[in-house]
Amino acid sequence: MPKSIRLVSFIAFLIAPQMLRAQATADHAMTTMERYAHQDSLAAAARNAGDWATYKSHVGVVDSILNGHPNVRVVMARIDAHLGDTANAYRNLREFAEMGMTRRIDE
Numbered sequence: 247m248p249k250s251i252r253l254v255s256f257i258a259f260l261i262a263p264q265m266l267r268a269q270a271t272a273d274h275a276m277t278t279m280e281r282y283a284h285q286d287s288l289a290a291a292a293r294n295a296g297d298w299a300t301y302k303s304h305v306g307v308v309d310s311i312l313n314g315h316p317n318v319r320v321v322m323a324r325i326d327a328h329l330g331d332t333a334n335a336y337r338n339l340r341e342f343a344e345m346g347m348t349r350r351i352d353e
Contacts, residue, residue, distance in 0.1 A: 282311045298328045316347045
């Protein structure tokens with residue numbers, strides 16, 4: 247392994263735990279509502295940028311906060327469709343329908 251890669255790996259090994267602790271501390275300092283607003287804002291920015299994978303990760307956090315909200319199922323179906331994951335897109339739509347919900351999804 248070249249020296250530069252070993253050095254970067256070593257630095258990452260030293261810094262990563264501190265970065266994770268800092269993020270965990272930041273997350274704990276937020277109320278649930280603040281965390282929701284923050285993740286929702288990041289999700290909107292990712293969607294506007296067309297970064298569907300990042301959008302999905304932020305919507306996943308929002309989903310965990312909202313505990314399986316029906317609207318999130320539709321959003322996740324739309325994201326999965328953009329990512330080409332039709333199986334998960336259909337699964338999310340089925341879950342939405344099983345909740346007894348209806349919605350125009352062509353918007």
